[in-house]
Amino acid sequence: MNAAQLVLAGWGLLICGAAACAVVSARRNLVGPLAFLFVVGSSVLVLPAALSVLVQNRAAETGALLALPGVQASLAFRVDQLSALFLLITAVIAPLATLYSIPYMLKYRNQGLLRYYPLFLLFFAGLIGVVCAADWLFFLVFWEFMTVCSYFLVIFTKEDRTAARAGLKYIVMTHGATALMLIAAIVTWKTAQPHSFSFEAAKATMAQLAATRPVLLHVLLALWFVGFATKAGVLPLGDWLPDAYPAAPSGAAAVFGGMMSKFGIYGLLRVFLDMVPACEFSTVWGIVIAVAGASSIFLGTLSALAQDDSKRLMSFHVIGQIGYMLLAIGAGIYLLPVNGALAALAIMAGVFHLVNNVCYKTLLFFTAGSLSFRAGETNLNRLSGMWTVMPVTGVAALIGSLSIAGVPPFNGFASKWMIYHATILGVPGMPLFLLLGILALFVSLVTLASFLKFLGGAFMGPTALREEEAEKGDVPFAMQFPQMFLAALCIAFGLVPMLALAGIHRAVGAVLPVQSVPSLSSLVGNSWAGLQLSAFGGEATGVWYPVVVLGALAVGMAFAYWVFRLGAAPRRAVDMWQCGALVDGALARYLVVEPKHEPATAQFEARFQAHGLYSCFKVAFRSVYPSVPLPHAGYPTRFMKIFDVDAWLFGPLVRLGNRLTGALSRTHSGVPQMYLIWQLVGLVAVVVLLAVWAN
Amino acid sequence: MDPVVMTLLVVPFAGALLCGVLSRGAKAAAALVALVVMALAIITVWQAWPLFPDGWNTTFGQLSWMPGGLGSIQLFGALVDPLSSLMLLLVTVVGFVVVLYSTGYLTSRNVEHAYREGDNRYYFWLLFFLGSMVGVAVSPNLLQMFLFWEMTTICSWALISHTHTGVAQRAGFKALVITHIGGLGFLVALAFLLVFAQSFEFTALGKLGGGMKTAAFLLLLAAAWAKSAQVPFHTWLPDAMEAPTPISAYLHAAAMVKAGVFLVARLIQASWEMPSLFGAVLLAGALVTILMAVINYFRQDDLKRLLAYSTIAHLGYVMVGCALGVYGSWMGFQGGVLHILCHGVAKGTLFLCAGALAYGAGTRSISKLQGMGRRMPLVGAAFMVGALAVTGIPPLATFWSKLYIFAGALDVRAGGVLLAVLAVESVVAFSWFIYVGHRIFLGEPSEEAETTPLPAAMSVSLVIGMLLCVLAPVVGVPLVRMILP
Known part of the structure; x- marks a missing residue:
């Protein structure tokens, strides 16, 4: 049994699991664990298969499973190194999210779980199908299947009008994007x-089009780009994203934010690396992708600052973070015809950031879900002091926040550092990338600020929970474990980046359109302790050894402590900083700019507004993501009348007919003499006719 | 083969008479007859399958006293080729589902309209219609098709005005008049063919000379347009929504309106070399129809009227496929034919959902229905599956037919524009159906959402409908691939 067949078996297991969960969905306590069992079973099959493809550095394929000779399409599972990377991600995240859902979904007492677990499993099956398809038709079939499943998860709380609207926007925009991609296909x-x-035929076709019909190829690439960018949430096509993700139950939202968006990146890599040869098209589209990415970084992250809802805040960061990946990948694609090694480095940086993002973004969505699970609240203005209630979640959120903000030595730093390196140092002939790189660097700070708001708002300060609620303590272990696991991954990839990069190098290498892919050691060094980047081959242009840096920090701190002891400085007792300050004798979280006057919780909110510090951003960036109201269809009445054939054609015809028959019926006067005259007239007419005929 | 097909042609009419005689048992008898007809149709197709793409053909009946070559014209018979198999399966399978559904729907417990129990008139006409549609499907020539064609028109009139309210009678009469005026075109075209080509065969059109050919084609096309509710003959279909909902599901989604496009498909398949003018007329008509239907989507509050306009648009899709066939795109033609089947089952399912909503809540008004998902989860699921199937979400029914049409569109000049237009329509229709689904099934339940439970017969029909949405292309794609010029 080869790797692809194993993946197929795992895929089949998910489908069976969905059926099984549908059957037992009425047993609320049983269906969750059952779904978890099936997902774990599937992961047990998929994980080693994907790993073996990466280790052997060779693609695996099942035979044709379903052939459609009418449209020259055939379904076969093909697992190459790039697919394997995404399969690994799916195989790790899917069980965690399902485990997390088990206690979380019990919260929805009046919603049937038939609409959750079976769809959740089918959604994972769709994801696996997307990365394993080697045929654009079946790729799109799986793609749309996955989208529809996720849409039904978004509208899970069916009484919630907001969720319904978000779901509508989501499915309409992504379906439109799929239509564009279908046209391209x-x-x-x-x-x-x-x-x-x-895929092979598409590859050959694109190479041929690049030479013969460049305009058509540009149009096709634009269609693909828009299609995938919509799914990835790239601005302004990601307008649906901040509405849709918070609406879904947290387990699903974590998978959407953490994983599904990244499948748009998979599509982009598949098209722009695997299909398009390295030529002037790479130059153009590299710039387009990078600029789209940079604008997403900037606007997505700045919009995130203004959010008070923790899940919405996370969702905007999905957009911002996708931007980092696109920036790096765009730079890499731009560099393809110029410098293959540097291109490889930039794309690896982007994909590395993707892997890291999966870890911390899923983690952060989990923590936001845990907050809402325990406190029943996602508004950061009303959340407070949850650290004392749920310390494990707090630690996980801290690690996730530091990772996403790119604080060393967490994984976010490692990949962002590589991105800055590739964009700022790497593209000397193109100052645009320098600008974009510096922009990304700056926005990293904004990210930190917004997560300070999340951490400070939700976890610091006095607790807002009632005592009996607070006594319940942290979330159940089934929700804690996924958070701890992902936090550990964040640290692991931060300390030993090579762990991820070894696999990423093979994944990227398999689709890189260059003659010979530069070796891993020539790009990022060959030490497991850190990275040694060489942008131009040969000499190292940047070095990052997290363990060494940590060691030096530890030594420095020990030294400081030693000096402190030596100097015998006096101890002062001060209150712990709760992310706030004393205002008018009362502890306020931040400077309060717009106090609210509602009774009940007004005083609490006034004192603990999480967004106080950021109100200027709230004002400035309010309209970046305007919620577009659905247009009301109204037509000029005259236009509509054209199609109202009854009114101007059939109606008059019928009336005319009525009048004619009415006129004719008047000849029936009932007077015998009149009938005789009619006969006479008729006779004369016939005679005249015959006479005319005879002549 | 012979006895099976002949039984197939006779059984529905015999069943109709039986239902006319019975009073209490008409329901069960009708369901049984429909089941038998479906089984016979499946057997027929099964037996004819090895003979495809030629299929199985038999003819009889001549007017030997007619002068000249007219005496040797074959009048009647049966033809089971891939195209007629597709139509046959559609009308008999959906027919069975609809009869089954009707046994639950036409009861005094129906909130929208309490039907008199033991009303055998309904089942008489329904089975009579089923037989007529089978006749249309297996017709080997235009004459026989015309006879059955007009029989379906009469059934349509009777069934639309079934409730005998003033509005319903008016709607039935309107449908009768408009489709019958189109039918006159058919009759005149038959006369042309008899006189100038001395044949009623589908290929006879090719034997006519230039101007006469165009005239005959346009007359036949007018008949098809009227039957398939294409612009400018579309106005009867939305009004015909006064019919009991199973009738709308059957006549106005799956079967009768498909007769028109079926005729066009037959003509194009038979006389492959058609002037491109015919294609242009077909295509223009279809595009105008689609445009008209789409802009009317947004103005409908009656769910059934919305579905009616959607049906009109999808019949336009079939016409687009046929037009592509005239232009020489085999793939587009196959897609159009496949769309007959795929749209039939998907839209039928949607109509059954609309009926279930009306049965339980007593209204079809989109603005009054709300939160029905909590009260009728099965209907919600079926509506969603139907909506996704009818708008072409893979891997459900019309995705495949639309794929064939889209791919075929590229075979013709400026096909990219056509492709773009169809794709836009597709996305708009999808959005609107999802929006309507949200309006009806999501949110807090409204007052109307206090519903009576559905009878088992209706629930089973909905489940079968959902299954058909998945299975239709599995049978349909191999069939249309065997349709050769």
């Missing part, structure tokens, strides 16, 4: 000789 299919949807 069909045009590619049509151009291929002989017609075929397979």
Whole structure:
């Protein structure tokens, strides 16, 4: 049994699991663990398969499972190194999210779980299908399948109008994007000789189009880009994202924010690396992707600052973080025709950031979910002091926040550092990338600020919970474990980046359109203790050894402590900083700018407004992501009348007919003499006719 | 083969007479007859399958006293080729589902309209219609098709005005008049064919000379447009929504309106070399129809009227496929034919959902229905599956037919524009159906949402409908791939 067949078996297990969960969905306590069992079973099959593909550095394929000769498409699971990387991610995150859902979903007492677990499992099956398809038609089939499953998860709380609206926006925008991609796929299919949807044929076709019909290729690439960028949430196509993700139950939201968005990146890598040869198209589209990424970084993250809802805040960061990946990948694609080694480094940086992002973004969504699970609240203005109630979640949130903000030695730093390196140092001939890199660097600080708000708002300060609620303590272990696991991953990838980069190098290498892929050691060094980047081959241009830095820090702190003891400085007792200050004798979280006057919780809110520090951003960036109201269809009445055939054609015709028959019926006067005259007239007419005919 | 097909043609009419005689047992008898018809149709297709793409053909009946070559014209018979198999399966399978559904729907417990129990008139006409549709599907020539064609028109009139309210009678009459005027075109075209080509075969059109050919084609096309509710003959279909909902599901989604596009498909398949003018007329008509239907989506509050406009648009899709066939795109033609089947089952399912809502809540008004998902989860699921299937979400029904049409569109000049237009329509229709689904099934339940439970017969029909949405392309794609010029 080869790796692809194993993955197929895991995929089948998910489908069976969905059916099984549908059958037992009425048993609320049983269906969650059952779903978890199936997902774990599937991961046990998928994980070693994906690892073996990466270790052997060779793609695996099942035979054709389903052939559609009519449209020259065939379904086969093909696991190459890039797919394997995403399969690894899925296989790790899926069980964690399902485990997390078990206690969380019991919260929804009046919603049937039939609409959660089966769809959740089918959604994972869709994800696996997307990365394993080697045929654009089936890729899109799986893609849309995954989208529809996730849409039903978004509208899970069916009484909630906000969720319904968010779901509508989500499905409409992503379906439109899929339609664009379907058009691109069909045009590619049509151009291929002989017609075929397979990846190989598409690759050959694109290479041929690049030489013969560049305009068409640009149009196709634009369609693919818009399609995938919509899914990834790239601005302004990601308008749906901050509405949709918070609406889903937290287990699903974590998977959407942590994982699903990144499958848009998978698509982009598949098209722009695997399909398009390194040529002037790479230059153009590299810049487009990088600029789209940078604008997402900037606007997404700055919008996040203004959010008071923890899940919305996370969602905007999904957009911002996707921007980092796109910036690096765009730079890499731009560099392809110029400098293959540096291109490889930039793309690896982007993909590394993707892997790291999966870890901490899922983690952060989990912590936001835990907060809402325990406190029943996602508004940071009303949350407070949860650290004392749920310390484990607090630690996890801290690690996640520091990781996403790019604080060393966590994993976010390692990948962001590589991105800055590649963009700022790496593209000397193109000052645009320097600018974008510096922008990204700056926005990292904004990220830190917004997560300070999250941490400070939710975890610091006095607790807002009632005592009996607070006594329940931290979330159940099934929710703690996924958080701890991912936090550990964040630290592990931060301390030993090579752990992830070894696999990423193979994943990227498999699709990089260059003659010979530079070796891992020539790009990032060969030490497990850290990274030694060499942007231009040969000499190292940047070095990062987290263990060494940590060691030096430890030594420094020991030294400071030694000096402190030596000097015998007096001890002062001060209150612990709770992310706030004393204002008018009362502890306020931040400077209060717009106090609210509602009774009940007003006083609490006034004192503990989480957004006080950021109100200027709230004002300045309010309209960055305007919520677009659905247009009301109204037509000019005259226009509509054209199609109202009854009114101007049939109606008059019927009336005319009525009038004619009415007129004719008047001849029936009932007077015998009149009938005789009619007969006479008729006779004369016939005679005249015959006479005319005879002549 | 012979006895099976002949039984198939006779059984529904015999069943109709039986239902007319019975009073209490009409329900059960009708369901049984429909089941038998479905089984016979499946057997027929099964037996004819090895003979495809030619299929199985038999003819009889001549007017030997007619002068000249007219005496040797074959009048009647049966033809089971891939195209008629597709139509046959559609009308009999959906027919069975609809009869089953009707046994639960037409009861005094129906909140929207309490039907008199033991009303055998309904089942008489329904089975009569089923037989007529089978006749249309297996017709080997235009004459026989015309006879059955007009029989479906009469059934349509009777079934639309079934409730005998003033509005319903008016709607039935309107449908009768408009489709019958179209039918006159058919009759005149038959006369042309008899006189100038001395044949009623589907290929006879090709034997006519230039101007006469165009005239005959346009007359036949007018008949098809009227039957399939294409612009400018579309106005009867939305009004026909006064019919009992199972009738709308059957006549106005799956079967009768498909007769028109079926005729066009037959003509194009038979006389492959058609002037491109015909294609242009077909395509223009179809696009105008689709445009008209789409802009009317947004103005409908009656769920059934919305579905009616959607049906009109999808019949336009089939016409687009046929037009592509005229332009030489085999793939587009196959897609159009496949769309007959795929749209039939998907839209049928949606109509059954609309009926279930009306049965339980007593209204079809989109603005009054709200939060029905809590009261009728099965209907919600079926509506969503139907909506996704009808708008072409993979891997459900119409995705495959639309894929074929889209791919075929690229075969013709400026096909990219056509592709873009169809894709836009597709996305808009999808958005609107999802929006309507949200309006009806999500949110807090409204007053109307206090519902009576559905009878088992209706629930089972909905489940079968959902299954058909998945299975239709599995049968349909191999069939249409065997449709050759």
